[in-house]
Amino acid sequence: MTTTTTATVTPPAATAAAGPRASWAAVLALAGFEARRLLTRLPVLLAFAVYVGWTVWRTRTSFAGFPALQDADRATQAAPLLVGLAVLLSVNQAMLRSRRYDTERHFAVLVLPPWRRTVAHLLSLVPTALLVAVCVGGQFGWEALKPGAVGNGSPGELLVGPLSVLLLGALGVLLARLFTSAFAAPLLLVVLLFFSLFAAVPQDGDATRWLMPVVGEYGTRTLPSELLGRPAAWHALYLAGFALSAALAAVLLSGEGAGSGSRSGMGRVFRGRFVGNLGVHAGLAGAVALTLLGAVMQTGGVPAQTEKARTRYSTAPQDLQKCVERDGTSYCAFPEWTPRTDDWAEVVDRVSSLAGDAVQDRPLVVRQRVEARYGLTGDAAMAPLTDPNQVSVGTTWGGNRVPEFAVAVAGVLVTGKEAEVGAMCDGRLVTVMWLALAGGSAPMSDLRDIRLDDSTSGSAIVVSETEPLSMTAAHTELVRELLDRPREEIGAKVTANWAELTTPKVTTDRTAHLLGLDAPEEADECLT
Template sequence: MSAPSSLVEAHSEHTPSPRRRQSAVPALARVEAVRLLRHPAFLVAIALYLAPWLYDLAIGDPAHRFPVLHDASWSSQFLLLLPAAGVLLAANQAALRSQRHGAEEAYQVLVVDRVARAGAHLLSLVPAVLGALVLSALRIAYLAAQPGAAGEVRPLEVLAGPACVLLAGCAGVLASTITRSAAAAPLLIVGLAAVTVTAAVNDTAAWRWLSLIANQNENASPLPTPLIERPAGTHLLWLTCWAALLAVAALLVSRLRSPSPRGPVASRAVAVVALVGILVTGILQISAGSATMKDREAAYTRHPAAYQTCDTRAHITYCAFPDFTSRVGEWAQVTAGVLRNTPPTIATDSYAVRQRVFPSGAVVTSSEDPSALPPLADWAADDLAAGTPNAVTVDTDWSEGAAGGDRGSDAVLAFAASFAYRAVVGTVPDQPRLTMVCGARAMLVVWLAAQATPGTADALASLRRRSFGPLTLPLLGSAAGLAFEPQGQDLAFALVDHPPADLAERIIAGWDQLSAADTSAEQAADLLGIHLPTSPDDYSEIAGC
């Protein structure tokens, strides 16, 4: 379709003034912004973004009762990739509307030329980007309001999500100036998704920061904020420079396709600055990581007492990193539940709980890996110097039973079992490898941990569904921790599933014998007056028992 010759001649004789053209761009941007927000691709993306949040709200959101805010600030970027894809597709289709309808030549008689229309489409992205920012802010505010929230919000990481939406929209507009193909936008989304997934898989590679979002090791427990060295500001600037470069490129390509192809010097200058910014921030991101941070990480790992605050409740001292002091109440519920069914001499003894981190445990691939061995000797010396000998280790992870996922659930159960071991044995494990808990002690530790709170019972049920063979509870993801003799653990499972009415009284009455190292599971069953379950597997030879 071609424009009537009279219209084209009139347009050439009465070229609109720059002032009229500039005043028309914001008006067109407002119209296109409304159309973009109503585009099906954007609406579907927003619905997919809100669906998990609304589902959590509908069921009471137990999975997010204990968020770590500096990790939530980073992870909030992921769901915004959905609106980013919707904005890219919607912006591209809007910019191609005149091409699809065969009206491009007729558009030449309008006040706005090709370059101005490209600028209007770029400006139309602003409401969608602001909407993404509002969604991110609301999500973080909701998590921060949770009573179990820990850590601090990192604004620069929250802003990275909306920056991805802006970058995607600019990429969609640029694609419309390069090719008229409607397949360009979906292919661009696939390409960006492939880069993001590749970076997510390589979550320890420095170059992953050159993707839209740099993934972190999902198996790693949260770290205190002084140990966080994500280049949040540099990454945000990198995304912003890319968005600026794509926007300027869209304007310059539109200028090249217009009747007067000379581009303004300002646009070229912005492109040069953006390109330099991309190179500089890219290099800074790849080279992120310092020897100072590694020394600080080693200090926090080996000597945590120097960086913690302690709170004594009754006869138990709880020491935590400042980010996680809000968790003390949850820990106290577990310890009280464990001691509830112990003799008075055990229940009123002095105990200590200390939060620790072991970053090396997140990358362990084998128990033979030297990095898998936690510094137990350093921890013991640190506790002794701090006046909290035999302190029970608690993780930075926590959850509402099994609702928070396997990692948080296992952290809750591991703490309950470790504290129960301290109450039964009188000390904490000092073996660099798994400490085997045998016979009646295995039954007693597992049962005390399971009955401590509804959350620990739920966590044990979850682990039983996911485990085969002897029960093991690694210490902070390391090669150390607790392992239980199968006969003892099976007896504990039977007591958890079908407890006698007076089980607690029987256990307290027979505590001395049940907590003795030489009491077998068979003897424990006889003492409690119950039948010892028969295990379907042959565990007759268990190392350490």
């Protein structure tokens, strides 16, 4: 008799399908893992080290300690591009890691389809961009806390650095979905570097320059924030839309909308695929629309009202300024620069104290001026003031600007009019230079700083906010000798002989005699 044994097979418990919450929790977990790996990749670490080191080293002495915040915000934009390029390379390599190690097929058993993994890599960019935002905020805050800071920064300008990092990172993810070769990202970096180094630099009037992540515009003068005419907010919108467009395009190329595991039945799977694709397509369309809106609005040129304001500031500054009086001298500044009048007054008092008794109490008008009609990159000189006892001062301060202003004050004290200072090429120039430099902490260094060739010998052009002065070799020789002698000694002779020292056409030899010096050996012929 044959006994038949029947085995009872107990079916395994049904594995619960991973729901949307479980899937998104896995996406966030993968995003956190990839974010940590991204921040510890060698290219990113090196980029951050260079970025932070350069920022700290530069910000210590930037703007000579007197920043205008409408310039300081733009100074935060270029350096983050280095981090962005490193992120582009690193996130691209992270996206292709499974292909390099031939583990792509193992992902088929996981709860994350390719499009969710792409989303995780995109989310991993956020901590890096936030870290760049912290660095940008720290750099700008450092500038704003300097005692000599004036002006107003722009949130749109400050967003450029972090948004550039997000954009380059999203392009790295998109590139991985377009090309599976590991050489695509390095090749793109080479192309970008070649383009930035050797391609023609767009000019100020070229609207296409705003299609670049960073549009730097710097000149020798600072403009009031009202006159910048930069579409900072529209440019930030353009970068944000561009980054979002690249991110959503990468998601679509990864097969977004493969269906939700929580749905059962062909109808629900099809509905999940269609709705998911529709949502991302709609999001991509919206992101492209934002990008185009920002691109079009930012390339519209300088608004007409800004052009009118630039002309008004340049031709009639007195209508826009607030004046304060100190010791008989009026200091008229644009609204953003009123805190700087104390610094101007210190220079005026120092120069006036060395002049003759006849002019020590002369009421001066120090008027701030700017030539804004040529935009941020314009460097046209301002015409000298023709009214008596008026002195021009610019919108920048610190460094060379201090002795330059001292020369302007001394020139008006000697000649009476700023318009006459530039044409002066006689012995009076020696008196002007001594008045301007003798009271400083480093007279010889100041002499070098205000000369176009950074020299302390021979003939040279003296830089000025208005018309430059021309020093002969004889003038330079006498000024050096005067600065080497005790200030009190020379000051007494200047006061005693003030009338003759300030007489038009007084010769350089006669000036030397009045100040107790030998006639100069150097040539006394002005530069033309």
